[in-house]
Amino acid sequence: MRYFPHTPEEIDQMLQVIGLTRLEDLFAGIPTTCQKTRAMNLTAAWSEWELNDLMDAVSDSMAVPPAYTAFLGAGRYHHHIPAxxxxxxxxxxxxxxxxxxxxxxxxxxxxxxxxxxxxxxxxxxxxxxxxxxxxxxxxxxxxxxxxxxxxxxxxxxxxxxxxxxxxxxxxxxxxxxxxxxxxxxxxxxxxxxxxxxxxxxxxxxxxxxxxxxxxxxxxxxxxxxxxxxxxxxxxxxxxxxxxxxxxxxxxxxxxxxxxxxxxxxxxxxxxxxxxxxxxxxxxxxxxxxxxxxxxxxxxxxxxxxxxxxxxxxxxxxxxxxxxxxxxxxxxxxxxxxxxxMAALGGTGIRKLAEINHSKAAYLKSALKQAGMTLPFDAPFFNEFVVRFPDGFDRVYDRLIDQRIIAGLALEPFYPELKSHYLLTVTETMNRKSMDALVREVSA
Amino acid sequence: MSDKLGTTGLILNEPLVWERGKPGRTGFSMPSEDVPFSPLAEELVRNDLDWPDLSEVDVVRHYTRLSTWNVSVDAGMYPLGSCTMKYNPKTNERQAGLVGLSDAHPLLPAPLCQGALKLMANLEADLAEITGMNAVSLQPAAGAHGELAGMLIIHACLEHRGERRSKIIIPDTAHGTNPASAALCGYRPVPVKSGPNGILSPDAVKAVMDRDTAGIMITNPNTLGLFEENIREISEIVHFMGGLVYADGANFNAVMGVVNMGCAGVDVMHLNLHKTFSTPHGGGGPGSGPVCVQKHLEPFLPVPRIVMQNGAYGLSRDFPLSIGRLVTFYGHFSVMVRAFSYIRSLGPEGLARASQLAVLNANYIRERLKAFYHLAYDRPCMHECVFSDKKQQAHKISTLDIAKRLMDYGYHPPTIYFPLVVPGALMIEPTETESRDEIDQFVDALIAIAKEAEENPDLLHDAPKTPKMRRLNEVEAARKPCLAG
Missing domain, CATH: 3.40.640.10 (Type I PLP-dependent aspartate aminotransferase-like (Major domain))
Incomplete structure (x- = not known):
């Protein structure tokens, strides 16, 4: 194993200094009743090549931007991370x-x-x-x-x-x-x-x-x-x-x-x-x-x-x-x-926050123009609630097939908010994607 | 020693971040504005944020210089006892950084995140197999959070039985966080002394265990680096009185492939992925502290839990006896990815080998140093060995002096003044990833320091001299707190 530097000779020499002969002797003080009776039943060791292939496959199976356009927030936000x-x-x-x-x-x-x-x-x-x-x-x-x-x-x-x-x-x-x-x-x-x-x-x-x-x-x-x-x-x-x-x-x-x-x-x-x-x-x-x-x-x-x-x-x-x-x-x-915070700076955070709000405001008003209900009129930052027509869940699934995630359904959290969705817009969202969402939900 | 690892070099000074930069600079690339500006009402908006403006070069210089003032495992041996500062494999960072794992939103519909859920389910199963427990939740965010999860599970189990108990037994060789974790559940810690051999005796537990005691929090291997060999008997005593056994598994790196915690009578335990499973400590976190339970406690695990429904993975909160949710989402997922990668890279033989070599290294240090430093308990140890400054006190040298002098030799000191049961403790945990050569140099440094303590104690009193700073005044920091600039 490449993380273990010991050669067999070194192990023997070190055991000798301690006065033991086998590595297993190091555990002699542990009562047998507490010991495992068999080797651990785990997947055999993978090479780095095998690990990379498998983890690449796991990664590729996940729905992430930019392949997916996700209007998801609610506690975690897709923001641009500078290199x-x-x-x-x-x-x-x-x-x-x-x-x-x-x-x-x-x-x-x-x-x-x-x-x-x-x-x-x-x-x-x-x-x-x-x-x-x-x-x-x-x-x-x-x-x-x-x-x-x-x-x-x-x-x-x-x-x-x-x-x-x-x-x-x-x-x-x-x-x-x-x-x-x-x-x-x-x-x-x-x-x-x-x-x-x-x-x-x-x-x-x-x-x-x-x-x-x-x-x-x-x-x-x-x-x-x-x-x-x-x-x-x-x-x-x-x-x-x-x-x-x-x-x-x-x-x-x-x-x-x-x-x-x-x-x-x-x-x-x-x-x-x-x-x-x-x-x-x-x-x-x-x-x-x-x-x-x-x-x-x-x-x-x-x-x-x-x-x-x-x-x-x-x-x-x-x-x-x-x-x-x-x-x-x-x-x-x-x-x-x-x-x-250092990279963004005092001037930058103000600007970036304004861009987030402006983009969210754009989508909100475009959805309103498309005839969607906007149930709450309080001021907002980069997230807002829209009430889609009843039966929207079928549209939601169809949009997923088109790699658009149309926000977060609120009904599981507030049963009275049927067909209400929380939509989130950050600076990573462009006008084209927002227009596409509006087009699809009003189709 | 003529060739010390520690040396002075070019150490660059660097001001505080707000002393750099100029108003109007930026280190951030703004997206193009493709929508009209939409103002918010004046009364909602602030105009008082005082942050500096820096260019990208300012930012790079600032943090690169700061980084050079840190000692790290990548730079050298970091033998902090009970912290398991093993090498953090680079491939784990690659896997955690894969875009599908790092950019996945936690509220993705289940069909769109099967890969992440499966990885977590596999890691849970692996940790159950490694510990000998039946079920695992990966939610706890760190070791102490895992302890809290364990205490909440014990509390919920007793409440389900219709019992309210007020105390919990905590031996003097337990981890420092244990009493505070128990107190969060309203349990009053009952301290118990370990025996003269550093091991907890069944009689000591028997003397205090009663039906008002919820159970015991036992760190095993304990903070003296010794295996609590009476754990089965102690578990029987606690169970007989209706209590539950919690094991702090922070030191599990000593016993992978050897110990079955279920057979030892443990009901609930936690692991530290940022110790045993090689995920980096990051200067103090994020860690991950999965909680592992026996079958009878499974209904109390935190929610949501990963479940298999109709051939697909999902998240379910439908566990009415659960202690509830412990973090916003599902725990520190990217730490789990690293631990999973580590377990897969080593396989069962590799994990068992890691423990063997960790214990070998600790015993080798114990044997080589015991003529020079007082060994608190002179018996074979597990993954760490605990010395004290007893021999050096004659020369008015303390553990702190020894620790600071080690820096001049180029080493991060061991854990000092812990465990409390050993006055002036020096707790050394080498881990399996240090070679014999590395350990020999470290031991030689400590032997040289022991000689200096006799012959030239001022070298120790004035240490360290090679790092960026000399000893810092902690009393001043606490008396007149300055916590923001």
Whole structure:
């Protein structure tokens, strides 16, 4: 095997130093009752040639752009990834290092993550952002648990228009705690209804996502005003990080804790993972944050450098009293996002976000002109809901044969939204493809 | 040693990213605008984003320079105990980067993503076979997330039986994340001391196990690099009281092809694909922590699960006893692709060989170094060996000094001050991909450092001198946190 450097002679010599004769002797201390009674029944080893052929076949069997035109979003987005991002993130000095426990020889990762924390905190409008979480959903669940720790209250209200998978993850995390989760209903415009937030007293937090799962931009300030009056916290976030390049940041609208998914920043969809969980807050709640943080300091010679810091919140120091159990996070995804943010720049993100919105607006109005119903009139970013004529599922399947994926059916998530589809448009979609979709659905 | 691996060379300085660049530069190629501009209402739009503008060359120079300040497995031996820093095969990166796998949208209709679902189903089956467990979910995003999945499964199983228990047993040789994972499920950790030989005794478990205890979280092999040889007896004690046995499989690299965790009495365990199965650590993740269970716990696995229906793969949430969803989609798919490629590249003999050579390397280091450093438990080890600074303390040299001096010799230090059960621990895990020559040089460096500790301790106190930075002030960082620029 090409990954094992040992020659048979070396193995014998090393065994001799240890005082053994056979490799099997190394396991003599393991009781036979715990041992396997037969060799593992796995596929025999493949050469690199065979592996390449097989994996090429798997890859070729998948429906991906550009062969397919996919109007899919809902938490994962097809954005252009510049070659410079792919090349730099692939530098193995970044890829094959461990968590930077030894700062003197890990300054590359540490400075890159400090810069990531800075760029994201400016983006989402808070003082402090963690070095990363697994994804948007787990970041939101951690935000909810954090609000309970801060307020010492155990009831949480969450918008019904948060990504349904995020809500499912939140329920998984809350199940053993006994904390209560209340859903805030939606209104006719496709937004969460502040009036639906009846009993705010005693709430640890209100959670809203903007743009929400229907693509609509939420009035986050309305929720932060209400919950702040009741002494609770406002938690707000997003599944589409690019929206923050154009829309008012969650922090500037009164969010105390911000969560989000950063996949849009240079990470491929990768069948759902890994993504990038963003989580941030104000200085006041910094010590309640779960997860790793990189901070600035100096070395013995007075030079500026970076270290992992505030470790007294973490599991390896505080054990069961830690703010979370998270250890490995999605650091390399944060690095990738940092490279992407640097390449895009402040001017670039605004422009790219505008292009996304303009393209989505184009498709939305073209569908309207073609006679489709657009049930929600709230402002949106790059996703919106369209109601196709009844029986559209047959058209949807026919379009798949033409390699067009006409969005995501919403009925499985909201049974009352029959024939409603969520359509997503990014900068990777051109006018020709959108015109083709409009032509096909109105045929 | 005259020929040290560690040396000073040309180290380029580099400012913070926002100190580079000029407003108006760009490193991004914008698509052509083929639709009319559509403005959003003024009150929705921000004008306060303060990000720098850089050219593509700025970006390349910046991150290339930063990368040179990192030590990595590709550059040299990285013997961090319990982290399994083995070589990360290049072919795995090629497979994970294939466009059909990297660009696949997770909400593709099932007929359009059969390849990905089949790959995941095959990986689940392989991991079940390797561990000796019955069913696997690939959803957990990292090791600690796998621990949480395991604890949630235990909690759900007990709740299904109509029981609420409040405690969980955690030995002092368990991984550091275990207590926090248990606490997320409302369990109070009951610490248990390992015996004088570093192994947990059945009597110690018997003394604390009761009907208010949900079970035990046992790391096996444990953090001393020793196999918990009483695990079957301990499992029987826990099961007798209606509890469940959770095994932290982070150290599974020691026992592939040897141990059957099911036969050992384990009910639920997790693996770290970013350790045993060679996927890169990426400076701290993404990892992947599949959770593996015995048949009786299968109904509680996270959803969605991959199922076979009418000859095709699909995703199903129709498991009413499931603990629910753990991540937005199905876990870290591109990490799974790498692990799958690794398992296929090695085959069953190769995997078993990997464990044999990992254990050989660790025992060889243990034997060669034990005259120079205090060995915490002088008995054959598995994949890692744990020394301490006991001998060097006489010269006012600590584990930290030894670790920092190793950098001057060109090595990433071992894990230090963990496990807590060994004061001043130096936990060395070489993995199977280090050659005898490499290990000999590493051992020679540690022997040279032991001599320096006696003869010239200031060399250690002042270390490191060759890396970009000297020792950093962690107290300053924590007292006056500066977490953003």
């Amino acid at each position: 410079v991002v792919t090349a730099l993130k692939g530098r193995t000095e970044f890829l094959t290092s461990y968590t930077p426990y030894q700062p003197e020889i890990s300054q590359g990762t540490l400075q890159a993550i400090y810069e990531y924390q800075t760029l994201v905190s400016r983006l989402v409008g808070v003082d402090v952002v963690t070095a990363s979480h697994y994804d948007g959903a787990t970041a939101m669940a951690e935000a909810a648990l954090m609000s309970v720790r801060i307020t010492q209250r155990t009831r949480i209200a969450a918008s019904a228009l948060i990504h349904p998978f995020y809500l499912q993850v939140l329920k998984t995390y809350l199940k053993p705690t006994g904390y209560q989760l209340i859903e805030i209903p939606r209104d006719a415009s496709g937004r969460t209804d502040p009036a639906g937030l009846s009993d705010v007293s005693g709430l640890a937090a209100v959670i809203v996502q903007s743009p929400n799962f229907l693509g609509c931009i939420e009035p986050v300030s309305a929720f932060s005003d209400v919950i702040h009056h009741a002494g609770g916290l406002c938690i707000s976030g997003f599944t589409e990080a690019l929206s923050c390049g154009l829309l008012k940041s969650p922090g500037s609208q009164g969010a105390d804790i911000v969560f989000g998914e950063g996949q849009s920043f240079g990470l491929p969809c990768a069948f759902g993972g890994p993504g990038l969980g963003m989580l941030g807050t104000s200085k006041a709640y910094m010590r309640n944050l779960p997860g790793r943080l990189v901070g600035k300091t100096h070395d013995l010679d007075g030079n500026s450098g970076f270290v992992l810091t505030l470790a007294t919140r973490e599991q390896h120091i505080r054990r069961e009293k830690a703010t979370s159990n998270i250890c490995s996070n999605n650091s390399h995804c944060a690095l990738t996002a940092a490279i992407y």
